[in-house]
Amino acid sequence: MKSLATCLLFSLAFLLAHTGCEMHPASQTVPGYAEKMKEKEANAKKDAAIGETTDPAAPGYFPAKAE
Numbered sequence: 001m002k003s004l005a006t007c008l009l010f011s012l013a014f015l016l017a018h019t020g021c022e023m024h025p026a027s028q029t030v031p032g033y034a035e036k037m038k039e040k041e042a043n044a045k046k047d048a049a050i051g052e053t054t055d056p057a058a059p060g061y062f063p064a065k066a067e
Contacts, residue, residue, distance in 0.1 A: 027034045 027037070
């Protein structure tokens with residue numbers, strides 16, 4: 001009888017230990033998340049379209065070649 005109770009107790013503990021909640025993506029659970037991500041992507045695309053400027057008076061890191 002003790003072994004049956006112990007077996008049931010361990011089985012119950014095992015089942016309860018392996019139950020959990022489902023993970024849902026933030027786009028489904030967080031209000032306004034999809035809109036924020038669309039805005040963020042639009043800003044990233046806009047920033048990517050802007051070229052980087054170079055400094056015409058950049059310091060010389062490498063010495064001039066000796067001929």
